[in-house]
Amino acid sequence: MKRNTFSARAALTAAGMSAALALASCGGGDNGNGNGGDADGSDLSITFIPKNLGNPYFDTSNSGGEDAVNEFDASFSEVGPQEDTPDGQVQYINTAAQQGEDAIVISGSDPSAPCDALNEAREVGVAVVTFDSDTNSDCRDVFVNQADAQGIAQTQVDLVAEQIGGEGQIAILSASANATNQNHWIELMEEELEANHPDIELVEIAYGDDDDQRSFDQTAALLQTHSDLDAIVSPTTVGIAAAARYISDSAYAGEVLVTGLGTPNQMREYVEDGTVEAFALWNPEDLGYLAAWAAHALATGEIDGEEGDTFEAGRLGEYTVGADGEILLGDPFVFDAENIDEFDF
Amino acid sequence: MSSTVTRSETEAPAVQNVTLGDDAPRTYRHYHRPWWFRAFMTTEFLIIALLALVWIWANISVDNFSGPLTVRYLLLDIAPLMMIALPMTLIIITGQIDLSVASIMGLSSVVVGIAHVEWGLSLPAAGALAILVGIACGAFNGFFVAYVKLPSLAVTIGTLALFRGLAVGLLGTTALTDFDPDWTSLATASIGESRVPLVVVPVVVLILIFVILLHFTPFGRGLYDIGHNDLTARFSGVNVARSQMITFILSGAVSAFAGIYYTLRFGNSRGDNAMGLELEVIAAVLLGGVLIFGGRGALHGVIAGVLLIGVISSALRLEGVTVNVINIIIGVLLIASVMTPQIVAGLQRWRPKKGKVTP
Numbered sequence A: 001m002k003r004n005t006f007s008a009r010a011a012l013t014a015a016g017m018s019a020a021l022a023l024a025s026c027g028g029g030d031n032g033n034g035n036g037g038d039a040d041g042s043d044l045s046i047t048f049i050p051k052n053l054g055n056p057y058f059d060t061s062n063s064g065g066e067d068a069v070n071e072f073d074a075s076f077s078e079v080g081p082q083e084d085t086p087d088g089q090v091q092y093i094n095t096a097a098q099q100g101e102d103a104i105v106i107s108g109s110d111p112s113a114p115c116d117a118l119n120e121a122r123e124v125g126v127a128v129v130t131f132d133s134d135t136n137s138d139c140r141d142v143f144v145n146q147a148d149a150q151g152i153a154q155t156q157v158d159l160v161a162e163q164i165g166g167e168g169q170i171a172i173l174s175a176s177a178n179a180t181n182q183n184h185w186i187e188l189m190e191e192e193l194e195a196n197h198p199d200i201e202l203v204e205i206a207y208g209d210d211d212d213q214r215s216f217d218q219t220a221a222l223l224q225t226h227s228d229l230d231a232i233v234s235p236t237t238v239g240i241a242a243a244a245r246y247i248s249d250s251a252y253a254g255e256v257l258v259t260g261l262g263t264p265n266q267m268r269e270y271v272e273d274g275t276v277e278a279f280a281l282w283n284p285e286d287l288g289y290l291a292a293w294a295a296h297a298l299a300t301g302e303i304d305g306e307e308g309d310t311f312e313a314g315r316l317g318e319y320t321v322g323a324d325g326e327i328l329l330g331d332p333f334v335f336d337a338e339n340i341d342e343f344d345f
Numbered sequence B: 001m002s003s004t005v006t007r008s009e010t011e012a013p014a015v016q017n018v019t020l021g022d023d024a025p026r027t028y029r030h031y032h033r034p035w036w037f038r039a040f041m042t043t044e045f046l047i048i049a050l051l052a053l054v055w056i057w058a059n060i061s062v063d064n065f066s067g068p069l070t071v072r073y074l075l076l077d078i079a080p081l082m083m084i085a086l087p088m089t090l091i092i093i094t095g096q097i098d099l100s101v102a103s104i105m106g107l108s109s110v111v112v113g114i115a116h117v118e119w120g121l122s123l124p125a126a127g128a129l130a131i132l133v134g135i136a137c138g139a140f141n142g143f144f145v146a147y148v149k150l151p152s153l154a155v156t157i158g159t160l161a162l163f164r165g166l167a168v169g170l171l172g173t174t175a176l177t178d179f180d181p182d183w184t185s186l187a188t189a190s191i192g193e194s195r196v197p198l199v200v201v202p203v204v205v206l207i208l209i210f211v212i213l214l215h216f217t218p219f220g221r222g223l224y225d226i227g228h229n230d231l232t233a234r235f236s237g238v239n240v241a242r243s244q245m246i247t248f249i250l251s252g253a254v255s256a257f258a259g260i261y262y263t264l265r266f267g268n269s270r271g272d273n274a275m276g277l278e279l280e281v282i283a284a285v286l287l288g289g290v291l292i293f294g295g296r297g298a299l300h301g302v303i304a305g306v307l308l309i310g311v312i313s314s315a316l317r318l319e320g321v322t323v324n325v326i327n328i329i330i331g332v333l334l335i336a337s338v339m340t341p342q343i344v345a346g347l348q349r350w351r352p353k354k355g356k357v358t359p
Helices: A002-025 A056-071 A090-098 A115-123 A149-163 A180-196 A212-225 A237-248 A264-272 A284-299 B002-011 B013-018 B035-040 B043-061 B069-093 B101-118 B123-147 B152-171 B181-187 B200-215 B218-228 B230-235 B240-266 B277-287 B299-318 B323-349
Strands: A045-049 A075-078 A103-106 A127-131 A142-145 A168-174 A200-207 A229-234 A257-260 A278-281 A310-312 A318-320 A326-328 A333-336
Touching (some): A045 A056, A045 A090, A090 A115, A090 B299, A103 A115, A103 A284, A127 A284, A149 A229, A149 A257, A168 A180, A168 A237, A180 A200, A200 A212, A212 A229, A229 A237, A257 A278, A264 A333, A284 A318, B043 B299, B069 B101, B069 B200, B069 B218, B069 B299, B101 B123, B123 B152, B123 B240, B181 B240, B200 B218, B200 B299, B218 B240, B230 B240, B277 B299
Parallel strands (some): A045 A075, A103 A127, A142 A326, A168 A200
C-alpha cells in the first residue's frame, strides 16, 4: 500500500509538472501584433517609465510629457516600479514591447540593467527616448539631456556673481571628493571665475559627501574658518539645503548667501526667509515635454536620431539632435521668489 | 519491507476485527473515493486548475497576452523565482524557512562581478566561486539551524541582513557592468529559433533533480517526517541534522546560481540586486500548497504556484494594473491558498450519506 500511494504521487507529480510546463510553453507564436510606425501623429501611444512612481520630480516631468502628448493627440500612459531598483523597470519595458507601444520615454535607473530589454523593444519597432538619466548610448535612440556641464557651471557662477555684486569671497560645498559630475562642474566654474570674475575669490572647496549632517557640519566649519565669506555655492541638492538650513538659523543669516543647484520644495522656506535669493536647476516639466516631442518625432519617422536631425517641440521651438544622439534642453532654469510657487517637486 | 509487516498483521487474528467488511481483510486506509477524486481534489491540482483558468482568461481577454513575446518574458522573469522555490520547498517541508535567499543572490552577484570584472577570471570560474560562496552561506545557516538548534526564522533573518551587508559592503554603491557580452547575451538567448529562453534548460534540470530528491528518495521522505515531528523522525532513522544541513546548503547553492543568472541577465553586479525576492519565493511556495508548518507539499504545486504568480503579474501589467494592485491580488491568493488545504481536507472527508443497509 505504501507503494500504492507512492506511485500515485509520482504519477501526480509527473502529470502536474508536464501540465504546468506545457501551459508555459504553449500560447506563443500566434498573432504578431503589428502596430509599428504610424505615419501621422494620431493613434500613437507613448509610455513614460520613470525611475519610480510617486516621486514628485517625475510627477512633474511626466505631467509635462502628458501635456505634449495631448498636444499631438496621442495616448499617454505612465507605468513604473514602486521603488528605484536597477532591474525594476525591465518588466515595464517588456510590457510596453508586448503592447506594441510606439515609443518608450524612460529615465534609466541604471545605465546597463535595462539595456537588453530596451533593445528587444527597439527590435519590435518601439522608439526609445531616455531623459533625465541616460542609459548606455547603444540601447536608446536619443537622450534628452537636461543641461550640459558648461551651462550648469556658467549659470551658478552668474548667479553668485550677481548676488554678491561681482566681488568677494565664496566657498563651494560639494558632494564627495570624487563625485564625477560635481568635480567637472567645479573645474569649469573655476575657469569661468578666473576668466570673467577676477574680484571673486574662491577660498575653499568643502565636501559634504551628499550627507545632510555632514554638509551641515561642513557649512559651520566654512563659516568659522572664513569670517569674510560672502556666499556658499553648492552644486548638489543635499548640500544647498543643508547650508541654507544652517545659515537661516544662525547669526550669519542675511550676511552669507547660499546658491547652487536645488529643488523648489527643499528650498522654498529659505527663499522666503531671504537666505537664498535664487538657485538653479532644470525645469523637469520642460524636460518631460521635450522628451515626449522627441518620442513623437522618432515614432512618426520625422527623425532617426542621427546627429543634425531637427524637429519641432511645440512651445519650446525647434531642437537639433547633437552628437551621440543627445538633445540638450537648454540652460538651467533659475528659481527665485517670483516663480518658486509655480513648482512642486 | 512494510508490506511484510502488513501481511503478518492481517494474518493475526487480533487485527481481524479492524477490517472494513469488504471481501478481503485490510489494515490500510479504505479509500472511499475513487482514485481520480483523490488525485485531483488536492491543493496542488486546485492551483494547477487555477493556473489553467487564468491562462485561458488572459489569452482571451487581455490584449497582447497571446502575442509572441509574452512567454519569453514570462519565463525570463520567473526563472530565478522557480529555481529558488525548489530548495525553499524542501526547507519549508521540514518546518523551517530560509529568508536569506535573496541576500545570497545579491552576494553571489557581487562575487561574480568582482571575480570576473576586477580580477579578470573567466565567467565559469567566477561563477564557480560565487556558487562556493553560496554553499558557504547555506552551510552557515544550516550549521546554526541543524546543529546549534536555533530557530531558522531567527538565524536567516540575521543572515538576510548579514549577507546583504557583505554584498553592499564589498561593492559599495557602485555597480560592475563590464561583463563579457557573450555571456550576458547567453542569459537572455533563446533555444534555437523558438521564443523559449535558454535559461529554461537549467531550470528544468533543477526541477528534475529536486523532484527526484524530494519525491523518490529516502532523503526526501525523511524531510516530510522531520516536518511532522523531528523527534519521531530521528527515532525512525532519519538523520535530522544532516538532512537540514543539506537543505540549507542546497538553498545557498541554488540561490547563488540564480544570482549569477540575475547578474548576467541585467549585465549588472550590484549589492542591492534581487532585494526582497525572498518574500516572492515564499509566497509562491505556499501558494503551491506547501504547508508552512511543514510535513506537506509537493513540487508540482510549487511549480504551478510560481507560474501562477508569473502569469497573473504579466497579464495584469498588460492590463495596466499597477504593481500595488498586483501585490494585493497575490496576497489574497496567498491567504486563500493557505486556507485551501483545510477546505480540501474537508471535501475529502465529506462523503455522501449511504443508504441504510437493510439487514
